[in-house]
Amino acid sequence: MAKISNRILEKIEKEDIKPIGKWSFVLKNSILWTLFVLNIIFGSVGFALSIYLFESSDILNLVLSVNDFLELLILAIPTIWLILTILFVVVGYLNFRYTDRGYKISFLKLLLINISTIILLGIGIHSLGVPKNVNKLLAERIPSYSELTDPRYKVWSRPEQGYLSGSISSLEENDKLILKSFNNTVWRIDVSSAVVRRAVNLVKGEKIKVRGNTVGEGLFKASEILPWEGRGRKMQEIYQ
């Protein structure tokens, strides 16, 4: 047996093997912890944005007026942010798992802790109004961000089901306006019998949401005109 220890010590000396510095292990552990915390924060912001965008999708208002609730739900779920949130949960889990004592907590327990922390923090962040600003910032900085992440684009781009949105290209006489939808289709909207919400100004370039029904090729009869932004009572109040 002494032979083995001699062989090992000889190898260590001959190959000049040195212990890896303690700082290296401390650094690795710190990086994993930092990444874990960052993932929890990003996950929480992602979840807060998911709630914000879900609310913005108008599903709570539309749910009573549609038959296919499931379809609307699928349309209204902010898929990208939800996927990103799940990704942060998974990466956060892996970061924690590989910390020094990360294996002590079972997979299920750790996953539940991760998810509940992200949900609770997400609700907190949402109640502070942070997602609105983050969403605005991202929309300004990232091209096509809004179209990709905001469920309103999907919900309000279904003219056959009575949901249309876009920006006003021009106003015509006889209560008609030309609307360019977000997928670049031009619609002539009849607003003669539409209820117009207080926050809508009906000016050129304004983004609006229109409820009603198609009455012909490129023709839409509006029953209600809503502002694109804003969900508050004041914004949505019916103009008297």
Add this chain to the structure above:
Amino acid sequence: MRKEGRTTKKNDIEKLSDAQIVELVLSDLNAYRYIIGRYEEKLLRYIRRILYVNKEDAEDILQEVFVKAYRNINSYNRKYKFSSWIYRIAHNEAVSFLRKKNNKFDTVQDDEIFDKIPSKSNIEDDFLTDLKGLEVRNILERLEKKYRDVLILRYFEQMEYNEISDALRIPSGTVASLINRGKKKFKILVQKYGKNI
């Protein structure tokens, strides 16, 4: 006089705990000899029990284990048992050997390594005591690796649940359930194959 001094030093070191010797190793490589002395036999048996390799292959793996342990000695946390830490390295090294060889190596019928079944005074469980080394070896070989790993650590290396947890980097609760299920599966295999193996 010099010889006497050296003997005294040797005796002093032998009285130290593993963690204390590790402290010495950081400044004196020679102290590592004591760590090797304490664990070489245990780890060699352990490697052979989980891999069924011949003694020469097991010694090569063991050498790598000690070299790796020395290289990573600073990652050992003194709050935990050194034995769990070095068993973890041995386990990882054995698994990596298995992967490299892609299971293409000659297994050896060294049944005596399974003969040393712990006495009842150490572990209150008699599910292994009526079996001979050869039977234990062959039944363990038929078990899934995850069960085999925990049963070997528990009943041959006589580790506590928390030590197994540290050695295999799995939660203690998982260790307990793997041991329970492993024992049940082991008993089923004994009933099924018995001494016909």
